[in-house]
Amino acid sequence: xxxxxxxxxxxxxxxxxxxxxxxxxxxxxxxxxxxxxxxxxxxxxxxxxxxxxxxxxxxxxxxxxxxxxxxxxxxxxxxxxxxxxxxxxxxxxxxxxxxxxxxxxxxxxxxxxxxxxxxxxxxxxxxxxxxxxxxxxxxxxxxxxxxxxxxxxxxxxxxxxxxxxxxxxxxxxxxxxxxxxxxxxxxxxxxxxxxxxxxxxxxxxxxxxxxxxxxxxxxxxxxxxxxxxxxxxxxxxxxxxxxxxxxxxxxxxxxxxxxxxxx
Amino acid sequence: xxxxxxxxxxxxxxxxxxxxxxxxxxxxxxxxxxxxxxxxxxxxxxxxxxxxxxxxxxxxxxxxxxxxxxxxxxxxxxxxxxxxxxxxxxxxxxxxxxxxxxxxxxxxxxxxxxxxxxxxxxxxxxxxxxxxxxxxxxxxxxxxxxxxxxxxxxxxxxxxxxxxxxxxxxxxxxxxxxxxxxxxxxxxxxxxxxxxxxxxxxxxxxxxxxxxxxxxxxxxxxxxxxxxxxxxxxxxxxxxxxxxxxxxxxxxxxxxxxxxxxxxxxxxxxxxxxxxxxxxxxxxxxxxxxxxxxxxxxxxxxxxxxxxxxxxxxxxxxxxxxxxxxxxxxxxxxxxxxxxxxxxxxxxxxxxxxxxxxxxxxxxxxxxxxxxxxxxxxxxxxxxxxxxxxxxxxxxxxxxxxxxxxxxxxxxxxxxxxxxxxxxxxxxxxxxxxx
Ligand SMILES: Cc1cc2nc3c(=O)[nH]c(=O)nc-3n(C[C@H](O)[C@H](O)[C@H](O)COP(=O)(O)OP(=O)(O)OC[C@H]3O[C@@H](n4cnc5c(N)ncnc54)[C@H](O)[C@@H]3O)c2cc1C
Ligand SMILES: NC(=O)c1ccc[n+]([C@@H]2O[C@H](COP(=O)([O-])OP(=O)(O)OC[C@H]3O[C@@H](n4cnc5c(N)ncnc54)[C@H](OP(=O)(O)O)[C@@H]3O)[C@@H](O)[C@H]2O)c1
Numbered sequence: 001x002x003x004x005x006x007x008x009x010x011x012x013x014x015x016x017x018x019x020x021x022x023x024x025x026x027x028x029x030x031x032x033x034x035x036x037x038x039x040x041x042x043x044x045x046x047x048x049x050x051x052x053x054x055x056x057x058x059x060x061x062x063x064x065x066x067x068x069x070x071x072x073x074x075x076x077x078x079x080x081x082x083x084x085x086x087x088x089x090x091x092x093x094x095x096x097x098x099x100x101x102x103x104x105x106x107x108x109x110x111x112x113x114x115x116x117x118x119x120x121x122x123x124x125x126x127x128x129x130x131x132x133x134x135x136x137x138x139x140x141x142x143x144x145x146x147x148x149x150x151x152x153x154x155x156x157x158x159x160x161x162x163x164x165x166x167x168x169x170x171x172x173x174x175x176x177x178x179x180x181x182x183x184x185x186x187x188x189x190x191x192x193x194x195x196x197x198x199x200x201x202x203x204x205x206x207x208x209x210x211x212x213x214x215x216x217x218x219x220x221x222x223x224x225x226x227x228x229x230x231x232x233x234x235x236x237x238x239x240x241x242x243x244x245x246x247x248x249x250x251x252x253x254x255x256x257x258x259x260x261x262x263x
Numbered sequence: 264x265x266x267x268x269x270x271x272x273x274x275x276x277x278x279x280x281x282x283x284x285x286x287x288x289x290x291x292x293x294x295x296x297x298x299x300x301x302x303x304x305x306x307x308x309x310x311x312x313x314x315x316x317x318x319x320x321x322x323x324x325x326x327x328x329x330x331x332x333x334x335x336x337x338x339x340x341x342x343x344x345x346x347x348x349x350x351x352x353x354x355x356x357x358x359x360x361x362x363x364x365x366x367x368x369x370x371x372x373x374x375x376x377x378x379x380x381x382x383x384x385x386x387x388x389x390x391x392x393x394x395x396x397x398x399x400x401x402x403x404x405x406x407x408x409x410x411x412x413x414x415x416x417x418x419x420x421x422x423x424x425x426x427x428x429x430x431x432x433x434x435x436x437x438x439x440x441x442x443x444x445x446x447x448x449x450x451x452x453x454x455x456x457x458x459x460x461x462x463x464x465x466x467x468x469x470x471x472x473x474x475x476x477x478x479x480x481x482x483x484x485x486x487x488x489x490x491x492x493x494x495x496x497x498x499x500x501x502x503x504x505x506x507x508x509x510x511x512x513x514x515x516x517x518x519x520x521x522x523x524x525x526x527x528x529x530x531x532x533x534x535x536x537x538x539x540x541x542x543x544x545x546x547x548x549x550x551x552x553x554x555x556x557x558x559x560x561x562x563x564x565x566x567x568x569x570x571x572x573x574x575x576x577x578x579x580x581x582x583x584x585x586x587x588x589x590x591x592x593x594x595x596x597x598x599x600x601x602x603x604x605x606x607x608x609x610x611x612x613x614x615x616x617x618x619x620x621x622x623x624x625x626x627x628x629x630x631x632x633x634x635x636x637x638x639x640x641x642x643x644x645x646x647x648x649x650x651x652x653x654x655x656x657x658x659x660x661x662x663x664x665x666x667x668x669x670x671x672x673x674x675x676x677x678x679x680x681x682x683x684x685x686x687x688x689x690x691x692x693x694x695x696x697x698x
Binding site: 048 | 283286325328329330331340
C-alpha cells in the first residue's frame with residue numbers, strides 16, 4: 001500500500017494529483033486548515049477507489065503545530081512514501097507594498113511554513129532511507145516582478161531551499177522534487193483573464209506524477225515554462241523592465257470577484 | 264486555453280460576468296440589482312441556453328467531486344460539475360457505465376440533468392433524468408433543497424430538463440449501469456431509404472441497447488440514405504479498458520469558414536456512405552470509438568470558422584413521423600443548403616421525467632448547418648412550422664434562434680414550469696423565448 005501525505009490537500013493541483021493515485025492501492029493522510037473541505041476531498045478520493053483516506057484539519061501555516069501534525073501522519077501511515085506540500089496563497093501585492101505585516105504574512109504562508117514542514121518530512125524520509133518529497137513552488141520565484149514580487153520572493157526562497165535539500169539527500173534514496181507550475185486555472189487565480197499560456201490542474205498533476213516516477217529534481221509544468229523562464233532570466237534588466245512596464249501592475253489583479261471576461 | 268464562456272455553436276460569443284463556484288458549500292453570489300444567475304456546465308449546448316449575457320454565469324467546473332458510490336445500490340452521488348468523461352474513466356475499469364450518454368462525454372452531470380439529455384439507448388432507458396434519483400438544488404433564497412420523486416417532487420420534475428432555470432444543482436444521485444467490458448459489439452449497415460431505416464430500427468430495438476443512424480443530408484437526390492448502427496456492450500470475460508481519449512487533437516481558433524461548405528459536405532457524405540460495404544459489418548470497438556467519435560478532435564466546432572454553426576434537432580411523433588421526416592428532408596433539399604452531418608434516431612416509449620424534457624416517443628432528426636446567415640435561418644423557420652404542425656418539438660439544448668410562438672407550441676407546459684423558475688435565475692435563451 002502506497003502511503004501518501006498531502007499538505008494543503010484542498011488545493012486544486014493537489015486534488016488533481018491525488019486522484020491520479022486512486023487506481024493504486026493507496027492510503028492518504030490529508031492536512032489543511034478547513035475540515036469541511038478536507039471532508040469533501042476525502043469522500044471524493046474514497047469514491048474514486050482509494051483504499052483509505054484520513055483527514056487532519058490543522059493549519060499548515062501555524063508553525064507550532066507542524067511537528068505534531070507530521071508526527072501524527074508518520075504514525076498513522078506508518079511511514080510516508082510520498083509527501084506533497086501544496087498550500088499557498090497568491091498574496092495581494094499592492095497591499096503588501098504598503099504593509100510590512102502583510103508581506104511577512106505572505107512569506108509565512110508561502111515560504112516559512114513550507115520550509116518548516118519540508119524540513120520535518122525530509123528528516124523522516126532520510127531516516128527511512130526512501131520516499132519522495134514534492135513541493136509546489138512557482139515560476140514566479142525565478143525572477144522578481146513588480147506585479148507579484150512578494151509571492152515571488154517566497155517561492156524563490158522555497159525553490160532554493162529545495163535545491164539545497166535535494167543536494168543534501170542526493171544518494172540517500174530519498175527524492176526531493178521542486179515543481180514550478182506556470183499559470184494554472186485554479187481558485188487561486190480566479191480573478192485573472194485566462195489566455196494562451198494557461199493550463200488546467202489535471203495537466204500539472206500528470207506532470208507531477210511523471211516527475212515523481214522519473215525522480216526529477218526540478219520540473220517546470222507545462223514543460224515550455226522552462227524555456228520561457230530561461231529567456232526571462234537571461235533578459236538584461238533594462239529590457240526586462242521595458243517589456244513588463246510597472247504601469248501594468250495590478251491590472252490583472254482586480255479586487256472584485258466578478259470579472260468581466262471578454263472572449 | 265481561453266476563459267471561454269461561449270456555447271458550442273460559436274455563433275453567439277459574448278463576454279460575460281463569471282463567478283466560480285469553488286466548493287459545494289459555497290453560497291450563491293450576492294444578488295445585485297438586475298443581474299440574474301445561470302449555471303454553466305461545460306458549454307456543450309449549441310445555442311444560448313447555457314449563456315447569460317446580461318447576468319452572472321456560475322462556473323461549476325470546480326464542483327467536480329464524487330461523493331459516494333455504492334455498488335450494491337448502483338448509486339453514484341457526485342457534484343454537478345463532474346464530467347461524464349470523468350465518471351467513465353473512473354468507473355469503466357470497475358465495471359460500470361453511465362446509463363445514458365449524449366454524443367460527447369465532455370458534458371457535466373448538471374448539464375445532462377438540465378437538458379435531460381438522451382443517448383442512443385433512448386428506446387431502452389429513456390433519457391438521463393430517468394436515472395436521477397435525487398438532486399440538491401440551491402435556490403436564491405439561500406435554501407438548498409434535496410429533491411426527489413417524493414421530496415419536493417414538483418421541483419424535482421421541473422429541474423430535470425429545466426434548462427438551469429430552477430436554481431443551481433449542487434449534487435445528484437445517479438444510477439450507474441453494470442457492464443462486463445469497456446468494449447462494444449457494433450454492427451453497421453447501409454440503407455437506401457427512410458423505410459429501410461425504420462425497418463432496421465424496429466427489428467433492432469429489442470436486441471440492441473443502442474441504435475442510431477447517420478443520414479446523408481447533403482446529397483439532394485439521395486436524401487434518406489445513410490448508415491444504421493446498432494450495438495451492445497460486450498459480454499463475457501471482463502476486459503475493462505480504462506482511460507479513454509481525454510485529450511485528443513486540438514484545432515486552433517480562427518480557422519476559415521470555407522472549410523465546410525456544400526461541396527465539402529457532399530463529398531464527405533458521399534465518401535462516408537460509399538466506403539461502407541453492403542450488408543452488415545460487425546466490429547468490436549472501444550466505448551470511446553463507438554460513442555464519442557467527435558471527441559477525438561477536441562474543438563471540431565472551430566472547423567466552421569468565425570461565424571460558427573447551428574444544429575437543428577427536432578422530434579416528431581411516431582404517428583405520421585415518417586411523412587414528416589420526409590417533408591423536412593424535402594424542405595432541406597429545396598433550400599440547397601447541405602448539412603455536413605445529420606443523425607436520425609427513434610425515441611422509445613419511456614416517458615421523460617422532466618416537466619420540460621425534450622425527448623418523447625417519436626423520431627428525432629439532428630442536422631448541423633454552417634452559419635450561412637439568413638438562408639439557414641429562413642430554412643429553420645420553415646422547419647419549425649413543419650415540426651409544430653406535426654405536434655413535435657425543437658431541442659432547446661441545440662437551439663439559438665427559435666421564436667416565442669414556436670417555443671410555446673413545442674412546450675405548452677411552460678406556463679406551469681415558469682412557476683418553478685428561481686426568481687434570480689435566467690438565461691439568454693429564456694429571455695429570448697419568453698421575454
Ligand atoms: C458533439 C455533441 C454531441 C451531443 N450529443 C447529444 C446527444 O446525443 N443527446 C443530447 O441530449 N444532447 C447532446 N448534445 C448536447 C449536450 O449533451 C447538452 O447540451 C448538455 O446539456 C451539455 O452539457 P454541459 O455540461 O456542457 O452544460 P452547458 O451546455 O454548459 O449547460 C446546459 C444547461 O445546463 C444548465 N446547467 C449546467 N450545470 C448546471 C447546474 N450545476 N445546475 C443547474 N443547471 C445547470 C445550464 O444552465 C444550461 O441550461 C451534444 C452536444 C455536442 C457538442
Ligand atoms: N494556480 C497557479 O497558477 C499556480 C502557479 C504556480 C504555483 N502555484 C502553487 O500551487 C500550489 C497550489 O495552488 P492551487 O493553484 O492549487 O490553488 P488553490 O486551489 O487555490 O489552493 C490553495 C491551497 O492553499 C491553501 N491556503 C491558501 N491560503 C492559505 C492560508 N492562508 N493558510 C493555510 N492554507 C492556505 C488552501 O487551503 P483552503 O482550501 O483552506 O483555502 C488550498 O489548499 C500553491 O502553492 C501555489 O502557490 C499555483
